[in-house]
Structure formats: structure tokens, C-alpha cells
Amino acid sequence: MAKKNTKTQPAARQILDMNAFDAETSASTSSPLLQRRIANVGASAVLFYREPLEMVSASGSWMTAADGKRYLDFYNNVPSVGHTHPRVVAAVTDQISKLNINSRYLSSVVDLYLDALKATFPASLSNVVLSCSGSEANDLALRIAAATSRGTGIIVSENAYHGNTSIISDISPSALKRRKLPDHVVTVPAPSHAGQSGSIENAFAADMTRAIAELERRGHKFSAFICDSIFSSDGVYADPPGFLRKAVEIVHKAGGLYIADEVQPGFARTGEAFWGFARHGVVPDVVTMGKPMGNGFPMAGLTTRPDLLARFCEDTGYFSTFGANPVAAAAGMAVLNVIHDEQLQDNALRQGKHITARLLDLAAKDDRIAEIRGAGLFLGIELCRPGQKEQPDAELASSVINGLKDRGVLIGAAGRFGNTLKVRPPLSLTEQEADIFVDRLEEALSAIAAT
């Protein structure tokens, strides 16, 4: 069981800065393409690694760089059924050569997909609104909550990231740099510790009660609690399943909505369920989804109860030009079919267990591994100073990320202190690929210990 992160440690790092290229410190080593990129996108550049990688192709779990070097992708949760999966490619190619229009015209391709998508949800969540990005989906979800609750108070986890629109940046502590969270946003710690309460579920419920009271104290009517049920950007907190239950009850009793942001844990990644919230036995009022939905085709959406959607639509017209176009629907349908036909949920569970078992063996030998957490193919490896589990070591995490890169494995980090490696390979991962990852991780950790 994880303990609460001590707050006397290095200042929390911004998730967007973590492991990032820094134009100021790396300018002298810049490649021509990197210089061109910086000239093109300016201050908005967000690149991985001090020397960013130029990629040219990818297939399955592997990406190939411009210099011919191949990398095992343990970072990327967008091409979730495998890079350039032939069935998704074929579906997009077929549909985009036939018809690509907006949803003001009917197209059976779209409703075939909506029917299939809805079948994965609790029956109450029977209306779907497709959009282009998880940010757009969360933006709409917050407004559906506001229209219902007539409040603006939002509760998020301490290091949450929910997207990039204005109102969603405002509820994303990990995206803010010099800015502070607005007054109508209150945070709860990720469900990482039981404290005096006897269980993580009780502790999280108590935190929720406090957060609702804090909103009230500040004069903001409570509107919604939104969370990624695997708390990815907080450092990956998955266990025990069910820890959301009491908190969600409290949210509902206080008149708020529970919005499940499934952009990270959705689409079978946790192995134990198709959706992250389902591991906890709770039914959200709104579910948002994105990244892996089209295996890289830009698409996202939300599902909710018809009454909630109707309430919002009374006030404001909503239309997405690209949302629910038939090419997105074809991509999304191919993803659902591949997950089903290749039994990727089962594979995520199996490979996740295999990796976890091997990582626990490694942790038993290496006292810089504080904890292994997660579910299916969404794991967190918390790194600490040798033998001091309460001392997060972000420098070590950064060194491991770069050591793995040198050894042909791509991985990222998360958490308030940037010290938790995120293990998030394609769901089609083989056991052989899983072993390559753990072997390379062991090598990278050994090499760092030796220096």
C-alpha cells in the first residue's frame, strides 16, 4: 500500500515539462529539423528528451527513428491497439475514399459505431456526443454539469490533467505554470493512503467531504467531481478496486455530478474492465473519452444520460464539425473490433500481471523501487532514494527514462514529483516485448547505480 507523498520533497514538477526538451539549454546540440520545429512552433514546443527523436515509421509496439534505430514504445497510449494497426488503417482508408462529411447528414457508419460504443457502457448512459479531442469532451462535460447543478465548483485530484481548453486548463493543476488554480477549483489528494480512516476508500471519501465543504466555504456551489479513475498524472493509483464508491456517493448526495475522464484508463487498458470506472463499481453521470478511441485518428467524445444532455442543449447549441464524421466512426469501430477479436483486454490483464511479477522481483533486489502500482497495462513504478520509500527521486526517474531511451525503450513519468515511471505499452504487447522492457529497465537501473 502506498504512503502519502511527503510534501517536504522537491517541488512538484509540471507534467508538461517532465522529461522535456529545453530550447535554452539544448540549443547547441540542435539538429536542423529541431531548429526548424522551434522556429515553426515557438514557445509551444513540447518535445521529449534533451535530444528529441525524429520518428519515421511504426508498427505494433515498435517505432523506427530516422537513423534506423528501433524503439519499443512503452509510453504511447494513443495507438493503443498497436501502431498503424492494419485493420484501423484499412477502415480509415476505405471510408475516407468514400465519404467524409459532418453529422448534419445521416450515415449508417456513424450509428453502427454509436450502437457498438454504447454497448460498452451502463444502460443509463445512452446519449453520445462525439468531438475531436478529450479536451473538447471534458469542456462539454463541465458545462453539462453546470447546466444541471447550476453551480461552478469543481473538484479534481491534486495533479490532475484534463486537457487544454480554457475551462479545462483551469481544472488541470499539472498544466498550470505561473498561474494558480482558480477559486472555484478545489483539489483532493490522489487515493494513495488510508491514513487514520481504515481504508483508502474511507480516506478518499473524507477528502471529498472536505473538498465539498471548502467549495461551500468559498461560496461556490458544487457542480462536479471529475477524475481519471487510474489517477495517471498523479502517479497511477488503481487499488483497491472500489475505492471511488463512497466518494461518488458523497458527490451525488451533495448534488454534484461524477464525471469519469476515461481518456487514460478507457478502452480495455486496465485489463480488469473495459472502462476504468467499472473497476470501482460506480456509474458516472458523464464519461469522457479520447486518445485511444481511434488509435490515433483524431476523435473523442462523451456519453451521458439523455436528461442531462437535454438540459444543457436547452441553453446552448452544440455542434462539432469533425465530431461524428464517418471516417472517425470507421476508425473507432475498427478499434472496438480489434480489441474484441484480438482479446486485447485479456492480453492487457495477462501481460500486466507478467510485468508486475517481474517488476516485484526487481524491486526485491533494488531498493530504489518504492512501489509498483496499477492495473493491466497501466502501471506505475515509483522511484525513491535508495531504501527511502518516502523520498521521491525525480532525478533517478529522468536518468532511467534516458537510460531506457539509449537502450531502445520509450517511457515517461508522472506524479507530483515526477518520480513514477508510467508503463503504458500498446495492448497488443507480447510477453517477449514485456520481457525486453523489464530487462532493459534492470540494465538501466544497474548502469545508474554503477556511476
Added chain:
Amino acid sequence: MAKKNTKTQPAARQILDMNAFDAETSASTSSPLLQRRIANVGASAVLFYREPLEMVSASGSWMTAADGKRYLDFYNNVPSVGHTHPRVVAAVTDQISKLNINSRYLSSVVDLYLDALKATFPASLSNVVLSCSGSEANDLALRIAAATSRGTGIIVSENAYHGNTSIISDISPSALKRRKLPDHVVTVPAPSHAGQSGSIENAFAADMTRAIAELERRGHKFSAFICDSIFSSDGVYADPPGFLRKAVEIVHKAGGLYIADEVQPGFARTGEAFWGFARHGVVPDVVTMGKPMGNGFPMAGLTTRPDLLARFCEDTGYFSTFGANPVAAAAGMAVLNVIHDEQLQDNALRQGKHITARLLDLAAKDDRIAEIRGAGLFLGIELCRPGQKEQPDAELASSVINGLKDRGVLIGAAGRFGNTLKVRPPLSLTEQEADIFVDRLEEALSAIAAT
């Protein structure tokens, strides 16, 4: 020259409702697919026509419905270089089968596109941020303006539509139903009349001065003026070129930014310039773009000055998962190449002139046509009561839209009173197709007159 719309006319209609399917009145005639759609998307359904069309394929300027009937598409400005253009399809197919990743890795495909895109803009606008939708682009543009101006006051045109995120709905009068515009948003009339001022440019400048003063009176520091330079949702106001100049000077003197929303007029549609703002001889601080950018592939973006982007990025981290992926870049590059190689800007100008000349002939015979406005292949046909140019006739517009549908032509309407037909076919339109449109329009108008 257009006169100011009288305000004693039928109440302004919501652009999203115009010509829309209405579940309550049309339920009895619903097809099974329509019933399925309503069950799937609920109150968010936005469909064209009382009996929405089911489409199955499209090519060039033509769409084919499920019953085999072909329609000439004069509405759709997303597949702007022609439906399912083979070069765009090939570019997407090729790239999506090779690599589709986020922009944290370098990819030369992306920078090839960014270089080409930037070459279409004034040199000062040298930083590009790609995103998924025009809404996201405008959402970011407003925040760039806020970070620079430290104000929140926004000026938009009376019937503007800029997108669907929370802060963008707030500045989109045409998307609001029961809601009112927030206090920090002030409108200016579309530049449709000279009034006492001697010119539309002077009248619009005077309106801008009044709007800035109104924001001040309300206690909101002025941040930005955002407009679609062809004022599409206001009813299409294009002439005379240059009418934005004095207003933009006033905006800059007052410390605000001028954001050019090029989602509608951009990418060569006006024939006279590649970008709508360029017709007016002004240089925006931020330009946003969307719809036709990828000919239907979901992509959008903005370009701005490096100093403005840097100022925003100091406060808030911005990253778009799907923005700047190589497949979007390949689609966008194909669009730029097709516009160039097929000389679509010239064609837009030529066909636009041809249609305008024919429409003016028609107007000389039919006193229900109040005015023909626009540039290139973005025209507005304002309809009025017979011989009464000041009396907008939305019912007539609706009848013409349905009459054209029966005759195999798709078209929409715009403007505060819903009485202006929007002529917006693919830029690859042939003269023969242009003639089909005008012939069918004449037939539809005759048929209505005869009843």
C-alpha cells in the same frame, strides 16, 4: 450596397436551428436510421432538413444519398478541394499506414507542412500551433489575447459563430439559445451599411469605437476583436475590400488584439486572396483556421507572433495530443498542393464571378432577391418579400432550400434573420456545375412564386 436590416422584422433565428430537423414535429415521418440517431445522440442532434438525408458516398462537388439520388453540394465548405479528393485520400492513406504519433517526437512531415502553411501568411505570424478544431484554435487565441492584454473584454459581430468550447460559445451570439451574451462580450453590427459616415469602413470603425467604450463602461478591460472577415453567419458581408482597416487600427490603439477567424473564408475560398483578412489589407495578431484545412481530416490551428505565444506559454502549458500529428500534416499538405496545382484560388474567383453575373440577371427579373454579396465562392443571396428589400423573408429562404434539395442541390442559409442563402460549393466547381445551381435556383423560385 446593403442597407441595415430593419429590426422590426421576425425575431433573429439561431444559426444552429436554421433549416434543421425537428424531432418533435417530424417524429411521425422518421426513418429507422433517423430514430436510431436520435436515440444515440439525444438532444444534441443537429440534422439538416425536415427529412434528413442519408449519404453514402461523395466525389468532387457531388454527394450520393442512400436512395441513389445525387446532390450538388453548394453548402459544404469542409471538403473544399472536392469531396474525397484522390490526392488528399492518398496522402492520408500513405501516412496513416506509416506513422501517426503526437508532436513530442519530431517528424519531417510535420515541419514540411508548417513551412508551407507559414509561407501563406505575413512574415510576422511565424509561430503555428496545430489543434483539432476551429473551436480549440479560437479558445487558445482568446487566451493568448488575455495573456497579452490582461483584459477579458471581447468584441464580436452581432450574429457571430466562433465554435463550441465554453469560452467560445460565450462569444458566439448565434449559438446561444435561452442564454444571453456574458457581460464581457459586446457586439458590433456586421459591416453592411455606410449610414451617415460616408463609407462602410467609417461606419464599422465608429461601431468599434462605441463597442470599446461600452466594454470600458462595463468595467471590462478590452482584450480582442475577433471576426470572420466574410461575416458568414451574419449573412456574408465582403465588400468593399479594406473595410476592416480603420476598425483594426482602433482595436490596436486601444491595446486589443485583432484575431482573424479564417475558418470560413480561408484557404483561397474568396478567390481574391488566400486568406480573408488579406482582402482587407490588414495584418492580424492571431489567425485561426479549421474546416477546409485537411479537406475533412480533423485538423485546425492558429498562427501568431512568437512574442504573443511566448507570453501565453509562460503561464500555462499547452499540448494537443492529436494536433500536429503527421497524418494531419500530410492531409494539410495535400490540400495546399491541390489548391496550388489545380489553381483553385483562380477557379474560385472565376466561378464566383460567373455565378454572381448569373444571379444578378436573376435578381433583375425576380424582386424577391434583395442583394447578391460575397467574394469568390463565398456568396450570399439575400431574400426579401417581393419588391421590399428591407423585409427579410426567412420563410422564402427555407422554401428555396427545400426546393433546391428536391432538385438535387444542397445549400444553407445564414444571417440574423435566416434569409440569406450561403453559396459555398467546393473550390473545384466547374462552370457546368455553377450553371446547374443557378438553373435549379431559378426553377425553385419560380415554383414557389406559382404556388
